[in-house]
Amino acid sequence: MNNHESRPEHDRYRIGIVEDHESVVIGMRAMLAEHPAVEVGASAATVADLLAQQAALDMAILDLRLADGSSPMTNVEELRAAGLETLVFTGAENPYLIRLAAKAGVLGVLRKSAPTNVVIDAIAAAAAGEPVVTTEWAAAIDGDPALSAVGLSARQCDVLALYASGEKADRVARLTGLTPSTVNDYLRRIRAKYHEAGRPAQTKVELYQRAVEDGWLPVPENTVR
Incomplete structure (x- = not known):
């Protein structure tokens, strides 16, 4: 579906838009x-609907919050699997959603509130395969510079997310297929890794805070600013 290599240089890049607000x-x-290099080739309210059109596209633009409740990470992965690199264009303020998209390998994250000339230039750059570096994207990838990485395994991340969200260890064991003793061992190792990184995680509240900071749990929607 991606035609970057075969597309004549004088043709315009064709982008697909996944957006449920007409x-x-x-x-x-x-x-x-009137842009000389970019044009909208197709649009749809969901990723599945866009891909079903089988349009010849060079890139996709994706909103983070869609009415179908789909995950930004899954949406980006599906678009990239179809050969479409993706630029996120969103009004969402939730850093958790931005981090999910960033982890899936987007070209950049662009706010809908950005000036028109900035939006146009970003889309043109992304269509040509260039990363679009914005403050939001950099923050999503790098997080707080003071937060040292702890290198959790995929299984440890699963245990952390479940336990920190409020589940008890025996419930985490049932949900993950592990034994309670294994879950407790994982929790000890997780706490040790955070301790080595200089990020306290002895209490369940602290584990919850670390899980939010590292993107394993969403930022609460009712956070007081």
Whole structure:
């Protein structure tokens, strides 16, 4: 589906938009209508619907929050599997969603509130396969510079997310297929790794805080700022 290699240089890049607000799609089509290198080739409210159109596209633009409740990470992975690198274009303020998309390997994260010229330039750069470095994207990838990585395994991350979200160790064991003793051993190792990184995680509250910081649990929607 990705035609970067075969596309003649004088042709415009064709982008697909995954967005469930029609006004945003209309606005983007208007913004790019006279652009010499980029045009909107297709749009849909979900990734599945966009891919079902089998349109010849060079890249995708994705909103993080869609009405179907789909995961940003899954959406990006499905688009990339179809040969479409992805630029996130969103109004979502939740850093957890941005981090999910960043972990899936997007070209960048762009706010809908950005000036029109910034949006157009970012889309053109992304269509050409260039990363779009923004403050939001950098923050999602790097996080707080003071937060040292702890190198948890995939299994340890599963245990941390379940336990820190409120589950008891025996319940975590049932959900993961591990024994309670193994879960407790994992928790000891997780706490030790955070301790070595200089990030306290002795209490369940501290484990919850570390899980949110590292993107294993979402930031609460009712966080007081």
